[in-house]
């Protein structure tokens with residue numbers, strides 16, 4: 001494969017993807033060498049139990065978000081062991097959280113997957129079909145900004161609201177490595193001047209949408225933990241905590257009415 005392929009493991013993945021076609025393997029290796037993320041070069045990536053399509057339309061799924069999905073699943077299983085369940089994944093991107101909930105919880109679960117980006121939703125639609133097949137009816141894709149995308153008649157009925165929103169400040173974007181800055185969508189990464197804008201909107205807007213036993217689960221940056229706790233206090237949540245990711249960093253806000 002030559003030195004351009006990158007690490008040995010990446011080279012092995014690229015060779016596997018090319019399925020014995022040497023020309024294709026060289027083409028993929030050249031794209032990687034030009035700085036494209038491996039996940040775009042391969043065109044798919046794993047997230048928990050799923051193999052999802054990945055391209056420029058949405059954020060490449062991250063390992064931290066697998067922990068967010070894990071905590072969201074645990075909240076639903078512990079608080080609603082009998083189902084049926086109603087959940088929303090706000091800012092679904094490639095659809096990984098919504099598809100994981102539907103796949104891992106089974107047919108008694110209904111998930112609304114929302115995004116403001118039509119491009120992201122088109123990728124999510126492909127991933128719903130790819131990962132859920134006969135049970136695609138479980139996931140409903142809705143375009144719009146945060147709660148505006150949800151059907152009004154479901155207010156007060158959600159057992160779970162989960163989100164991995166954009167949480168970078170605009171000035172942080174310039175410091176990102178080119179592999180992220182030039183390939184992940186800006187609106188998936190940057191929330192605004194402070195970085196807390198989307199988290200603030202979601203925490204403040206969640207209470208009227210949650211059922212009395214519902215949970216809000218939101219991915220945050222570790223340095224935002226204190227601000228996230230303050231937002232929960234201001235929104236009147238009766239319980240809130242921030243749980244760690246696999247590296248022990250404060251990463252997942254969990255709040256209950």
Ligand SMILES: C[S@@+](CC[C@H](N)C(=O)[O-])C[C@H]1O[C@@H](n2cnc3c(N)ncnc32)[C@H](O)[C@@H]1O
Nearest residue numbers: 061091092093115116117145146164165166188
């Ligand atoms: C960090 S990405 C997360 C994508 C996916 N959930 C994941 O974890 O890989 C944030 C997503 O929120 C979407 N988004 C940004 N602002 C939004 C808004 N006001 N309303 C709904 N979605 C929004 C972006 O388009 C993007 O798909």
